[in-house]
Amino acid sequence: MGKYKVGIIGDGYTAADLLRLMAGHDELEAAFIFSVDNVGKRIDEVYPHLAHFCSITCMATDLEMIKKECQAVFLALPHGLSVPLVTELHKAGVKCVDLGADFRLKDPEVYEEYYEKRHENRELLGEAVYGIPELNREEIKKASIIANPGCFPTGSIIPLSPLLKAGIIKTENIIIDAKTGVSGAGRGLKTGSLFCEVNEGVKAYGVGSHRHFPEIKQELEKAAGSRVDMVFTPHLIPMSRGILSTIYVELKEGVKEEDMRQVLREEYRDEFFVRILPEGTMPHTKWVAGSNFIDIGIYADEKRRKGIIVSAIDNLVKGASGQALQNLNLVLGIDEGKGLRNLVPLFP
Amino acid sequence: MGKYKVGIIGDGYTAADLLRLMAGHDELEAAFIFSVDNVGKRIDEVYPHLAHFCSITCMATDLEMIKKECQAVFLALPHGLSVPLVTELHKAGVKCVDLGADFRLKDPEVYEEYYEKRHENRELLGEAVYGIPELNREEIKKASIIANPGCFPTGSIIPLSPLLKAGIIKTENIIIDAKTGVSGAGRGLKTGSLFCEVNEGVKAYGVGSHRHFPEIKQELEKAAGSRVDMVFTPHLIPMSRGILSTIYVELKEGVKEEDMRQVLREEYRDEFFVRILPEGTMPHTKWVAGSNFIDIGIYADEKRRKGIIVSAIDNLVKGASGQALQNLNLVLGIDEGKGLRNLVPLFP
Amino acid sequence: MGKYKVGIIGDGYTAADLLRLMAGHDELEAAFIFSVDNVGKRIDEVYPHLAHFCSITCMATDLEMIKKECQAVFLALPHGLSVPLVTELHKAGVKCVDLGADFRLKDPEVYEEYYEKRHENRELLGEAVYGIPELNREEIKKASIIANPGCFPTGSIIPLSPLLKAGIIKTENIIIDAKTGVSGAGRGLKTGSLFCEVNEGVKAYGVGSHRHFPEIKQELEKAAGSRVDMVFTPHLIPMSRGILSTIYVELKEGVKEEDMRQVLREEYRDEFFVRILPEGTMPHTKWVAGSNFIDIGIYADEKRRKGIIVSAIDNLVKGASGQALQNLNLVLGIDEGKGLRNLVPLFP
Amino acid sequence: MGKYKVGIIGDGYTAADLLRLMAGHDELEAAFIFSVDNVGKRIDEVYPHLAHFCSITCMATDLEMIKKECQAVFLALPHGLSVPLVTELHKAGVKCVDLGADFRLKDPEVYEEYYEKRHENRELLGEAVYGIPELNREEIKKASIIANPGCFPTGSIIPLSPLLKAGIIKTENIIIDAKTGVSGAGRGLKTGSLFCEVNEGVKAYGVGSHRHFPEIKQELEKAAGSRVDMVFTPHLIPMSRGILSTIYVELKEGVKEEDMRQVLREEYRDEFFVRILPEGTMPHTKWVAGSNFIDIGIYADEKRRKGIIVSAIDNLVKGASGQALQNLNLVLGIDEGKGLRNLVPLFP
Known part of the structure; x- marks a missing residue:
């Protein structure tokens, strides 16, 4: 059985934690990491804790490559940047889990008041499902755009x-x-x-x-x-x-x-x-x-x-990357706890 | 002009901070430090940061000595221990600033409910003034027992x-x-x-x-x-x-x-x-x-x-030792900000 | 295939981390936790981060039970306490991994100089193998007492x-x-x-x-x-x-x-x-x-x-519990990285 | 007796700590703070811990004003920026304490190797005294440029x-x-x-x-x-x-x-x-x-x-601002411990 190929857009802490979690997931493969500041660098140079787990080289965002190769994508970007990307990827049938804020608020006026920015694709808001699996599991399973909740x-x-x-x-x-x-x-x-x-x-x-x-x-x-x-x-x-x-x-x-x-x-x-x-x-x-x-x-x-x-x-986990993975598992029909159930808290 | 001699009963963090503050005070002298665990040790062995400022040797509590030598005393003890000491020192005319909880609650029933202990000198509760100078300055000036507030x-x-x-x-x-x-x-x-x-x-x-x-x-x-x-x-x-x-x-x-x-x-x-x-x-x-x-x-x-x-x-300062010193200054008729106004916050 | 049953003697941080690691190990089972201070308490009350992974109740140390039920034991005790236990368990054929210091020094005179204590079983010192798998793998595989190195x-x-x-x-x-x-x-x-x-x-x-x-x-x-x-x-x-x-x-x-x-x-x-x-x-x-x-x-x-x-x-991992598990895997003939290779460092 | 007027060039942590120390100094007055990023802001907006002690408004560096008004200046700048300023201020008779690296190395070749920058005033290097009062007190007293040591x-x-x-x-x-x-x-x-x-x-x-x-x-x-x-x-x-x-x-x-x-x-x-x-x-x-x-x-x-x-x-104190003040006290003929001897360490 092949693995689903997943792209990650962004290279901040939530992207790094997605890679940590996906290292323990046998049905997903982090295929690409798209970056602005670290293009050409290996991700384990950017985050040396990932050495021996992930050595992908960061690239500039390339939607065509995602559309051709990936079944799903995590967007880990500052607000406002996801809308155009999701618009295009969604059209191409790529499942999108947006860790940013762009699809969380159902009312675009509220979005515009709080984020001081016009929402560029109001219609798509209706497609997005607010992703707390414990509360919206059935909706999430059928969704192709997940608005991953804020922490x-x-x-x-x-x-x-x-x-x-x-x-x-x-x-x-x-x-x-x-x-x-x-x-x-x-x-x-x-x-x-x-x-x-x-x-x-x-x-x-x-x-x-x-x-x-x-x-x-x-x-x-x-x-x-x-x-x-x-x-x-x-x-x-x-x-x-x-x-x-x-x-x-x-x-x-x-x-x-x-x-x-x-x-x-x-x-x-x-x-x-x-x-x-x-x-x-x-x-x-x-x-x-x-x-x-x-x-x-x-x-x-x-x-x-x-x-x-x-x-x-x-x-960074239930408040971001963990929940994002939980959502993607549901969207792709994979066991929801894959890559997550094995995470024992680190104490002290 | 001589300095007022002050005893400190207790050797925890609030006692140490009293000594820090008194080092910058030219009308008070820390005359004794009374301890249980550190009797015979110099206070700058117990708290080496105080070296060059205070080198008193910790002693077992000796009320007679306080009564003979001190005009005032700070009590920095776990709750329940101050009552008998204050009872005796007050009688002898020593001004008492209690950093513990024993004299803060006007209603002994409430004290007994929350501290699970009978209050051993209910009459003295009436003498004690709750010591927030910014709110009770005039009462504090006339008091001889100060209940120093909790943090x-x-x-x-x-x-x-x-x-x-x-x-x-x-x-x-x-x-x-x-x-x-x-x-x-x-x-x-x-x-x-x-x-x-x-x-x-x-x-x-x-x-x-x-x-x-x-x-x-x-x-x-x-x-x-x-x-x-x-x-x-x-x-x-x-x-x-x-x-x-x-x-x-x-x-x-x-x-x-x-x-x-x-x-x-x-x-x-x-x-x-x-x-x-x-x-x-x-x-x-x-x-x-x-x-x-x-x-x-x-x-x-x-x-x-x-x-x-x-x-x-x-x-430890406005929430304990600083306010205690502010109170004692008032009780003794000293400039209220002595030893305190010079403390510039330490940032970063 | 059954799991190996393992006892843990001690309930400090290294014991807790052994349980964290064993939660991801499918050939070992933490069968008992022996404690002094927490007898009768569930381990996930003592360490609530372990809830949903381990709910064993802590017991007083019972060597007979270990001998009867366990194939191996981790000793996570202050120095000096392991010698009598290992002496007895070793005799009974239980594999011992000692996270303490008792079997690390080959020369009992040196032990006695540094630990200010007579070593009570000098003969057994010869049996113990110093457990750094990357340096002593073959010896460890054949050993039945492992002196797990200090951090x-x-x-x-x-x-x-x-x-x-x-x-x-x-x-x-x-x-x-x-x-x-x-x-x-x-x-x-x-x-x-x-x-x-x-x-x-x-x-x-x-x-x-x-x-x-x-x-x-x-x-x-x-x-x-x-x-x-x-x-x-x-x-x-x-x-x-x-x-x-x-x-x-x-x-x-x-x-x-x-x-x-x-x-x-x-x-x-x-x-x-x-x-x-x-x-x-x-x-x-x-x-x-x-x-x-x-x-x-x-x-x-x-x-x-x-x-x-x-x-x-x-x-606590390569310096204690992780290396201990790596050693036990070798001693029991299990894949050496079991329970360990999946641990991606947590950053930030 | 008037106070010496002192300018501070820079608004980083060492500048803030100079202000903390000078608040307790009765012969020096912080007359100006020169900034790049905070021009027009009050220093107690930039560093609110200083409220009630210093409320000067940050200005763009103005050497004429320093020459006219100040007897001394602290330079708290990244390396390379002090040389031209000190050159000019020194000529005008203003005492300079440089907290940066520009005057510390006697050999300009070594400076140029380590700081990858030509030293723009090699002659002035001879004037500067390396400022550890405990080792060079007499030289410091006679100096008008102090190279304040690195931490x-x-x-x-x-x-x-x-x-x-x-x-x-x-x-x-x-x-x-x-x-x-x-x-x-x-x-x-x-x-x-x-x-x-x-x-x-x-x-x-x-x-x-x-x-x-x-x-x-x-x-x-x-x-x-x-x-x-x-x-x-x-x-x-x-x-x-x-x-x-x-x-x-x-x-x-x-x-x-x-x-x-x-x-x-x-x-x-x-x-x-x-x-x-x-x-x-x-x-x-x-x-x-x-x-x-x-x-x-x-x-x-x-x-x-x-x-x-x-x-x-x-x-930030003996390793920077405190030693700088100790040096300036010496240069100006003030009691060396002014603003410093009163600083009791803050523990815990």
């Missing part, structure tokens, strides 16, 4: 959607306070990503204006079937990988901590990558490092009707 | 009290999501404080049960003049010093971001150690490291009536 | 042995300056392993007296066939995993940088886990994190006859 | 010079293995300075070619009065501030550990900023963080005639 949205939507669908928490006053490692900012050169600016410190950023806000809102409203009133604040902390999302909700009358846990256990009973923690245990991002898990802990102050849900993911 | 309470009460007093935010649904460095856990040996357990990770802890909750509540209710409904969740992040508190509030009708900023600017107009940041700037714990500052940033989504206030302190 | 020795012996054997570097004046992450100190409670004592700092330790010194010396002298004069200084740096060893040597007359590289390339031509870096590239511990690789970079100042060899390993 | 050279020359002068160590085979924090690379945007590239890892860099090599060599040869044969290898470790230099030397016959310690104690008996550690204690960079100290520990294997000397400095 913060993944950590918030997976725990909140079932609770909203079940109607046991209120749709007002949801507060999401997220803490992320620095790899979420990518490998680009910014003062704020320098070691000395991040180490031994913590700050909030994008307060009131982060681009993942409308994406979270869209998906929560889909789950709730109604308007959701929420606040989302990300924080940058001195670690490379990981996102912890602390989510504050108001419980409907009579709802107990165990009810919340039960709803999530039910929903995710067969999901290998979702680990609902037992009573009294709250997640730690170290427990998911390098893996595709999302760990979820739950607490309620029943008397005061407050719930606290805490989730942990590796932002 | 998390300091970061929350200073920004929230004036807003509650001014009545521009609601008393319900206040959510405090705090992120602390590891020094807050002290120098004691706990698995959770090991480098490998903390590095490259983040977790929530004490969810729904942290001992600083009732302390924050008490002081916010004092400011509001009414019941306050709040949630407080601390998180441990991989840094040594610093606390960032992200505080979510609901605004009363018509309140604007600038109103919040104005209230805080007014309240703290003459306070050197409070820096209200300009519009669009949120604090970073690195900007206060090693210093006695509290930096406060403010954001409001006026349409949706949500406010976000973020504060940053160094947990 | 520092692994990083030094692999690059130096072939150069000494080839006689192109001098046996005098070898200087090994090593930098280790904190996990090398284990999970035990020591002030020096606390986050606040390690973060934002670096120090040398065990200067002139570290226990890995005689172990390195023994193996280098074996390779050289003569006395070796060396200095070894370890340093603790603020990271969890990884050892970088910077090794300074003097070149014999006429030896060029490329000669050194060539000797190592030859020696390790078929070794998957040894990556000799190209000219101009020096290793980074991040490039091997979580994997069983040792990366080696080489530089020579030919005019001044100085060579610098730098090696990087993950101290 | 690595400071950490190596201070411990080695007296030992070489005393003739108790050999001039061959000196090996300096240094470990630095990331701030040494400055605030410029380089992939290698990104948090994710540095965190949880360590690497050697500039092996065999670092620009501080000829500077160290020059000063050691001056002390020895003869050729010195040395190797210098820097390593980048995950911390912001600090350099630990581990120095391996060969002892002359009969030399004991205590002899080395005695020579250093003698030499630096009256030096506040040099702390010779007692037997058995090795330095930690955390013990000097934020301060102008250099801590030195000594070990000897007398039988094998090997010595190990370990020094710790804060690379």
Whole structure:
């Protein structure tokens, strides 16, 4: 049986992690890596940790070659760049998993407000499926364009959607306070990503204006079937990988901590990558490092009707490349956990 | 003019930081350091960074010596241990600044609930003044027992009290999501404080049960003049010093971001150690490291009536030893900023 | 085909990493975990990152059960504790891989000097094989007691042995300056392993007296066939995993940088886990994190006859559990890279 | 008494640290900050930690203004840029302390080899004094151009010079293995300075070619009065501030550990900023963080005639801005420790 040939457009941290994961996948082959800055360099020169696993030479993006050789493609690009590529590749029948933001927001006006850019192919938005397999598996299987979710949205939507669908928490006053490692900012050169600016410190950023806000809102409203009133604040902390999302909700009358846990256990009973923690245990991002898990802990102050849900993911895996691979597996009809189920978290 | 002689009971990180600060203070002299584990060792063997500044030999606690020689004492001990010492020293006329929790909660029942220990001198609770100079300066000047605030309470009460007093935010649904460095856990040996357990990770802890909750509540209710409904969740992040508190509030009708900023600017107009940041700037714990500052940033989504206030302190300085020294300066009638105003934050 | 049943004695970081690696191994089964502190706890409560991979309950050590059920055992214990256990298990025919120090030094006098303890079974020392598969593969295959090397020795012996054997570097004046992450100190409670004592700092330790010194010396002298004069200084740096060893040597007359590289390339031509870096590239511990690789970079100042060899390993994998598994695979006649070849380093 | 007005040319980390130190100095005033990227911005916007201490607005470099208003200037610029500025300012009688490399190497050929740039004012090299006050105090007092030493050279020359002068160590085979924090690379945007590239890892860099090599060599040869044969290898470790230099030397016959310690104690008996550690204690960079100290520990294997000397400095203070201020104090005839003696290291 031949392997599916897959192209990767982009050479940042998420591209590197796709290669890490695909090294353990026996039905996919990373056929091409397309780059702007590293054309002509071997990928294991750019990322020496990949030596002995992948030695492809980076090339300038060449859509004809993809169309001729690849069954699928991962796009790991800054927002705005995917639309023309996906437009053309989709037409040619290449399955597209876009790790960027271009196909996530169903409403192009919202896209244009938050990304300050016109969306160049509004019709295609309807084709794209928002790719959280644990919530949209059947749609994903039939899709040929996957909008791979943002890292913060993944950590918030997976725990909140079932609770909203079940109607046991209120749709007002949801507060999401997220803490992320620095790899979420990518490998680009910014003062704020320098070691000395991040180490031994913590700050909030994008307060009131982060681009993942409308994406979270869209998906929560889909789950709730109604308007959701929420606040989302990300924080940058001195670690490379990981996102912890602390989510504050108001419980409907009579709802107990165990009810919340039960709803999530039910929903995710067969999901290998979702680990609902037992009573009294709250997640730690170290427990998911390098893996595709999302760990979820739950607490309620029943008397005061407050719930606290805490989730942990590796932002580059379940928050990006891992989920992208999970999506592509589904799209191609491969075992969904291939290349992912074998990833044991790295601790300490 | 002679110096005041001061004893320090305890030899953990807050004791070490008291010595750092007192090295720059020309009216106080660290006369004794009382220890359990390091009796007979010079303090600059225990903390070699202090070499050339302090070379006192640690002794077993000796109240008679304190009473005979010292005008004041800092107690930097685990909770429960200060009560008998303060009882006796207070009687002898020694000014006491307790960096522990024993005199912070006015209601002994609450103390007993949260600290799982009977309070052994309930009458003395009435004597103790809660020591945030920016809010209680006049009371502190007249006090002889200071309950030095907890690190998390300091970061929350200073920004929230004036807003509650001014009545521009609601008393319900206040959510405090705090992120602390590891020094807050002290120098004691706990698995959770090991480098490998903390590095490259983040977790929530004490969810729904942290001992600083009732302390924050008490002081916010004092400011509001009414019941306050709040949630407080601390998180441990991989840094040594610093606390960032992200505080979510609901605004009363018509309140604007600038109103919040104005209230805080007014309240703290003459306070050197409070820096209200300009519009669009949120604090970073690195900007206060090693210093006695509290930096406060403010954001409001006026349409949706949500406010976000973020504060940053160094947990060992404004959150512990710095504030303790500020309090003692007031108690002894010394210039309040002595030993503190000279501390420029260490960046990067 | 049945799996080999393996017991693990100890529940520290190396035990946890053995379980991580064995999760990807289809011919071995972790049958028991023996503990002192966590008896009765499930291992995924002790190490929640292992949830969904291993849920064995920790037991008190029970040699009878091992003898009855297990074909092999990993001992991950402080020095001095393995001797009686190995004595008994060996007699019963159980293959033993000792991750501790008890069987590494061939000369019991040296053991007793450095470990300040009498060796309780000197005869058994002769049975034990020092387990670096890349150097001793054939002996290991036939052994039933493996002395798994220390982490520092692994990083030094692999690059130096072939150069000494080839006689192109001098046996005098070898200087090994090593930098280790904190996990090398284990999970035990020591002030020096606390986050606040390690973060934002670096120090040398065990200067002139570290226990890995005689172990390195023994193996280098074996390779050289003569006395070796060396200095070894370890340093603790603020990271969890990884050892970088910077090794300074003097070149014999006429030896060029490329000669050194060539000797190592030859020696390790078929070794998957040894990556000799190209000219101009020096290793980074991040490039091997979580994997069983040792990366080696080489530089020579030919005019001044100085060579610098730098090696990087993950101290818990190639420096401990990974090499232990590699050894056990050999002892049991399994494919040597099972459970290891799939480990792609985690970057960033 | 008026203050001396001082200009600062540059706005990187060393400039920021100069401002931190000058905030505690009552005879100097930072009159101007000259910038390229931040012209028109207040320095406390660029570095918010400086708020309440310095609020000067950054300007484009204006030599006329310096000549008219300033008695002295600090140049904190990339190499090659200082020469024309110093040429002109020196002519106008402004005292110059150059934190860059342009005046450190006495031999312009060596400068040109290592910095790949012609030196544009060779005559001025003769005027410049290499500024380590503990070694060259009298010359510095009379100088009007100070070549402020590099960070690595400071950490190596201070411990080695007296030992070489005393003739108790050999001039061959000196090996300096240094470990630095990331701030040494400055605030410029380089992939290698990104948090994710540095965190949880360590690497050697500039092996065999670092620009501080000829500077160290020059000063050691001056002390020895003869050729010195040395190797210098820097390593980048995950911390912001600090350099630990581990120095391996060969002892002359009969030399004991205590002899080395005695020579250093003698030499630096009256030096506040040099702390010779007692037997058995090795330095930690955390013990000097934020301060102008250099801590030195000594070990000897007398039988094998090997010595190990370990020094710790804060690379931005004793390794840059602190030493620069110490030099300027001397040049202007001010108390040498002004603005420096008050800096207690920040631990933890």
